[in-house]
Amino acid sequence: MAKIMISPGKYIQGNGELANIAQYVSVLGGKALCLISESGLKRVKATVDKSFEIENITVKYDLSSGECCMTEVNRIIKVCEDNNVNVLIGIGGGKIIDTIKAVGYYKDIPVVIVPTIAATDAPCSALSVLYTDTGVFDKYLFLKQNPNIVLVDTGIIAKAPVRLLVSGMGDALATYFEARACEKSNAITCAAGTTTLAASALAKLCYDTLIAEGYKSKLAVEEGVCTKSVEKIVEANTLLSGIGFESGGIAAAHAIHNGFTVLPACHHMYHGEKVAFGTLAQLVLEDAPMEEIEEVLYFCNNVGLPTTLKQLGINEIKPEEIMEVAKVATSKEDTAHNMPFDVTPEDVYAAILTANKLGEDYI
Structure with a gap:
């Protein structure tokens, strides 16, 4: 059996780095879907919008249901198809991250991960942990590749609980x-x-x-x-x-x-x-x-x-x-x-x- 090591395509970490998100996303696509929580949207929307305006990238925000399950994954797949999305962004915690990675797997679309907390090791992995609709562990979904980009703004993470x-x-x-x-x-x-x-x-x-x-x-x-x-x-x-x-x-x-x-x-x-x-x-x-x-x-x-x-x-x-x-x-x-x-x-x-x-x- 071969020894194998995998990793994200690019890892970026720095205080205030979210302001530069569009320059990283622009090499992957011009029509983005961003999965995010309601509270997360309030915190980062102005920063993200300003960055995308500079790069002339269209972004559609979609609020997470809060659970990483196939029901949520299938819902977002439909949103992607209805809006001709060609790049996915997940901004938030582990369940948002795993959900958007799963959507990228099924739709074969590039994925950008922006963790707003450092609560799990989910951001860099080619793995989504799926739960049932009620939050009980369901299965591991092994993905075809790691996220294309992981962008970590440590200033945001330092202000999380x-x-x-x-x-x-x-x-x-x-x-x-x-x-x-x-x-x-x-x-x-x-x-x-x-x-x-x-x-x-x-x-x-x-x-x-x-x-x-x-x-x-x-x-x-x-x-x-x-x-x-x-x-x-x-x-x-x-x-x-x-x-x-x-x-x-x-x-x-x-x-x-x-x-x-x-x-x-x-x-x-x-x-x-x-x-x-x-x-x-x-x-x-x-x-x-x-x-x-x-x-x-x-x-x-x-x-x-x-x-x-x-x-x-x-x-x-x-x-x-x-x-x-x-x-x-x-x-x-x-x-x-x-x-x-x-x-x-x-x-x-x-x-x-x-x-x-x-x-x-x-x-």
Whole structure:
């Protein structure tokens, strides 16, 4: 099996860079559809419109339903067909990003991603995570290519709620540990090959950057300012984690996240918050050294990521519910089986409960 690494065509990051969006979009098409939330539109419309006026590009805005599901994807496909759209722009968070990438996949139209938060590693990937209309994990949609352009305005991200940046750190936290597991098992990654040295190195750099810069960047974003530390964490959450998870591989941490989506008590939690707990559970699964587990516990507590089931919204632990999470996490098509050993529902059940006790004791 070949070693394969993939990445977006161009990655652009800088404070105030959204003002230059049209010059990047212009090389891809002249009739754009922009998927965005109502609140996002209020924040960025003036900046985007001014940029497009200079380049004489037509842009149609469409408000997201808030869910990344096939119902929403098909709705936007119809909007594209009705308006002869030849370039797609997604401005917003993970579900808007994954939705517009899926539309680009089905319509074979260039895609420009503009994350307004650094809450997930979705922007750079050739992957859309699809949910049902009610928000339960449905499937991974593997795309033909990564986004053509990823444009990250760190000034906008620094003004978003700090919980979103911290959630992105939770998503990024899994990158190194999952890539390490996939390298050991020689698992096939989202790039349809095995892990490259470059992807492994980026995954490790992602983790090291989180440990070194995570707390400082959290403090800066609490003040709504963009520091060098924020720039580094935004790159870790977005580019390093994006390439690291996709070309390095995903394993039990994300599978356990998918399991938690079946519990209504967790629906208010962000993706990265559930992934952070999944990372802790994965470390228990593989019997990682206590020093490593303690470093993860310290980091999570320092920046505000959940390390207990109660922090995930589960106030009463019901064995049958935790077992249901474990069964979903170990379903045949999910990534827990990329671990370098067999993983059963009973294994995941035990790891979740042990991770919870570790978190309680550490607190």
